[in-house]
Structure formats: structure tokens, C-alpha cells
């Protein structure tokens with residue numbers, strides 16, 4: 016190999032660079048502040064007492080550490096950070112595995128972003144972090160956010176008026192979100208996306224006045240949503256597929272025993288997709304192999320439970336073949352994309368809709384639609400639901416569970432769903448309201464974690480607790 | 495493979511090493527060889543919330559086009575930078591190869607950012623909205 020150096024050689028640029036400290040440079044003495052901050056045995060300060068005794072592995076805020084971030088930075092695996100009631104204007108970042116961050120009172124331990132800070136608590140690449148019993152509000156992005164982790168848990172969390180999501184779980188597996196609440200976000204009150212298998216459980220969650228109650232893009236695989244309430248969002252529960260995130264399609268999400276109602280709310284903040292999905296209770300947008308059972312779903316302008324396509328106009332990869340649906344997220348990330356020429360139509364397929372109770376869903380209680388694909392080829396089945404209307408008509412006769420679907424089962428076009436008109440509807444739907452000023456109901460006073468001051472710190476397990484799905488019955492109507 | 499270095503530009507970078515309020519400033523001079531554009535270009539998709547591919551090896555002189563093909567804002571920050579403001583300050587004050595990237599304000603959905611990597615090295619980067627150095631949304635370009 017020949018290297019020729021031309022007459023241009025020797026051009027010298029003087030560049031001023033900034034280099035962060037670290038490595039061996041630190042051997043030279045500086046007056047930089049020590050990162051070895053006080054431990055929990057630190058002497059008492061004048062900060063408000065938390066009433067918590069000094070206990071090995073317990074870091075009290077603000078008694079021992081004035082800020083949550085300082086306590087987090089000082090914590091080691093297995094530690095418990097206990098936060099006293101108060102308002103904390105912090106965006107906390109967690110990068111230490113297996114710590115527990117707990118408020119002493121869910122409703123009065125408040126992280127407030129003042130419409131300037133991005134996330135209340137963000138856990139980045141730290142496994143096994145549990146967040147418990149506190150409120151995050153007025154953050155420009157998310158209330159609580161885990162990304163790139165194995166093992167996560169959120170219990171008794173309140174996310175209120177945040178600019179992207181309430182509780183946001185991305186590219187993370189093995190988790191539980193329990194007894195938590197999300198309101199006032201333009202995207203979803205609760206989101207779990209880009210995981211397969213997710214091995215995640217959403218239980219006893221209340222999501223309201225968001226663009227979407229639940230959203231899960233390209234998630235699934237032991238992804239369970241049960242015993243929760245999704246109400247007064249633009250749209251309720253919306254698993255969805257698309258190549259703008261990795262690990263498509265969304266598949267194998269189990270949605271059982273939830274109350275889903277009044278998701279026509281016109282005055283929420285809302286991303287475009289939420290406006291497009293408005294007026295639907297449980298809406299699979301290009302999801303496959305989902306199970307939707309024993310939910311009670313009522314009062315929606317469009318469908319109670321709708322299985323519809325998602326049209327992706329400018330996709331980033333070709334659609335995976337059905338034989339590749341079981342590819343793990345980790346493996347599919349290694350594949351190089353093959354960009355298709357045109358749009359992709361992600362049809363909802365192979366989904367079971369069984370034993371739900373539906374009423375007053377004004378386009379149809381149960382529905383399946385596409386934009387050109389023959390519906391009997393999609394493999395979605397409907398059985399044992401209590402309903403009045405369907406699209407197409409006689410849907411349970413056309414698409415029973417347990418046997419292959421047939422073109423000859425009846426008239427698949429009578430009363431069928433025209434989802435193309437939804438694009439038109441979105442043009443005239445009430446526009447998004449600024450998340451900072453949207454009208455929300457009074458912040459509810461919600462149940463706190465029992466024995467928050469004394470309960471042992473248990474980092475998040477990567478295995479969510481087993482749940483007896485068969486024992487879940489259709490919940491009673493409320494409100 | 496033929497690599498013809500028409501010019502071997504020598505960059506002397508004066509690096510300000512800042513280690514705290516009272517730390518002395520020390521000047522370090524390094525010599526970095528750069529190569530001209532080699533005519534090659536690769537594209538890295540910036541999705542929600544991943545760079546694809548997240549690791550890539552290229553030859554010095556290759557142009558890299560980052561396209562925001564997601565539905566959200568992202569940024570591309572060298573690992574030494576903590577946020578958009580830090581990147582803006584870096585780009586304004588530094589012409590060394592370590593000064594590159596794009597803030598989220600200039601990288602909304604549909605935007606693209608092109609950078610010529612003409613100095614060999616390992617370039618680690620991340621999105622401060624959706625990651626941290628080496629975690630969440632991050633990537634590595636190895637330039638040989």
C-alpha cells in the first residue's frame with residue numbers, strides 16, 4: 016500500500032478541544048469535589064427529619080442527602096433510598112443496579128419538573144431498579160422511565176401531566192407496573208415497547224386523560240395487562256406495530272379483566288396516532304397473536320374492541336414473515352434492514368377476542384378491518400363475547416375460534432369496517448391540547464404503599480410474579 | 495485496496511483539560527492524521543429509540559448520514575457531552591475530530607445529519623433523550 020503525501024501536507028489546524036477528566040489524569044491532584052459523598056452514617060443535619068432511623072443500607076432524603084440524585088449517586092446495590100414528603104425539583108438519573116427508590120407517601124412525595132426538566136426518574140441500563148410510592152409531574156418527557164434494563168418494577172407511582180409518557184418502559188424486559196397511575200400525557204399514560212419476550216405485567220393501573228391509555232409498540236411475549244382501568248383517553252388500549260422502532264411486529268400481548276370506557280376524550284394532549292385512534296376502547300393497530308379476554312368495554316364512538324391495520328407510509332424495513340414472528344428482540348436487532356419500495360400495511364392477525372362484555376360502542380362493539388386484505392385470511396377470531404353490534408355483521412359466526420376461517424362462512428363485506436374514513440375523521444377531530452395547560456380532573460389522592468417506612472427493600476426481579484389468568488372474571492362496571 | 499492520501503493534514507489540537515473549578519489548565523498537543531473524502535457514504539437509521547446499526551466500522555474518509563426516521567426528536571452526542579447545550583458549546587469552540595454531533599433541535603423526524611469521519615478512532619455517541627453513554631440509545635463508529 017502506497018501512501019503519497021502531497022504538497023498539501025503540513026496544513027496545521029489549531030483546534031481547541033474539551034476533554035473530560037478521568038483515567039490517569041486524575042492522578043494529578045486537583046480540588047475537584049469528591050464523589051465519595053456522605054454515607055447514611057453521616058451526622059444529623061438541619062434538614063427535615065424523615066423519622067427513619069439510621070439503618071445500614073437506607074439513605075434518607077433529605078435528612079442524609081439533600082437531593083434524591085445525591086442519594087442515588089451514593090447508593091450501592093441493595094440500598095433503599097427513602098424520600099420524605101416534599102417537592103423535589105429534580106430530574107433523577109439512575110445507573111446503579113438493584114436499588115430501591117421509595118417515597119414515604121405517594122401523594123406528598125412529589126418530583127416536579129416545573130415544565131423544564133425532562134424525566135422525573137430515568138433508569139438507564141441499570142437492572143433491577145424498583146421505584147415506589149411517589150408522584151412525578153410537569154416533566155417535559157416522562158414521569159418514570161426505564162430503558163435498556165433487565166428487571167424493573169414500579170409500584171404505587173403517580174405520573175401526572177408529563178410531556179411525552181406517564182410511565183415509559185422501553186427496550187426493557189422482566190418487569191411489573193402495579194398500583195400505578197398515569198394522566199395528562201399526549202402519548203400514553205403507560206407504555207411498554209420494543210421487547211420480545213417482554214415478560215412484563217401491568218396490574219392495577221389507572222390511565223386517564225392521555226392521548227392513549229396504554230401503548231405498546233413492537234412489544235409482547237408474556238406481556239400481560241390485567242385488572243386495570245383505561246378511561247377518558249383519546250383511545251384506550253392500543254398495542255401497535257411499526258418499523259420506526261425495532262422488534263416488529265407487536266405480538267402476544269394478553270389483555271384480560273380490564274375496564275375500558277369513555278375513550279373519546281376530546282380535550283387531552285394527543286400525538287397524531289392518538290387522534291387517529293380516537294373513540295376506540297381496545298384497538299390492535301397491526302398487532303398479531305394477541306389475546307383479549309374478559310374485559311368490560313363501553314361508551315366509544317368507534318369500536319369497543321377493534322382489530323385494524325396500521326399503514327406505515329415511509330417504513331424503514333420490510334415486514335418480517337410470519338415464520339420470523341418468534342424471533343427474539345435481541346436477535347432481530349442484529350438484522351440489517353431491507354427498505355421496501357412502498358408503504359407497509361401492518362394487519363392485525365391471529366388475535367383471539369373472547370368473553371368480553373361490550374355495550375354502547377357506536378360503530379361496533381367488536382370489529383375487524385383491513386385496507387384491502389381479505390379478512391378471512393387474517394386469522395382473527397371472536398367467541399363468547401356479550402355484544403350488540405359487530406363489523407362486519409355476524410362477526411362471531413364469520414370468525415369463530417378453534418377452526419380455520421373460511422371465505423364461505425358468510426358475507427364478510429356486509430357492514431364491514433371502513434378504516435380509511437378514520438383518516439378523514441382525524442382531520443376534523445378536536446386537535447391536541449397543550450399538555451402543560453390541558454384540563455385534568457383534580458389530582459386524585461391515591462392509595463399509598465403499605466408500611467413504606469419499614470417495608471424491606473426488594474430490588475426488581477426479572478421474573479414478574481405469576482398471575483392466575485384463569486381466575487380473572489369480567490370486572491363490574493364502575494362510575 | 496488502495497488508499498491514497500492526497501493530503502495528510504496535521505491537526506494540532508490544544509486540549510483544555512478541565513477537572514474542576516480550581517484545577518490548572520494544561521495544554522496537550524497531539525498530532526492527528528486526517529484523510530480526504532473517499533467517496534464512500536453509509537446511512538445510519540435513527541429510529542425510536544435506536545441507532546441502526548448501532549455499531550459500524552468504516553474507513554477514514556467515509557461520509558456517514560444519520561437519518562431521523564422515527565417519530566420523535568433525537569440527538570447525537572459524543573460520550574463526553576451531557577446535553578444539547580454542551581454539544582453546541584463544543585461545536586462552537588472546538589474544531590478537533592472529537593467535536594461532532596447534532597442537537598435535538600436540529601434533528602427532528604425527517605431531518606438528516608451528515609458528517610465526514612476523516613480521522614481514525616473510535617467514536618462513541620448516544621442520545622441524551624433516550625440513553626446515556628453506553629446504555630439505552632447509543633452507538634459506536636470505528637474509523638480505521
Ligand SMILES: [Cu+2]
Pocket residue numbers: 543567568569621622623624625631
Ligand atoms: Cu433519542
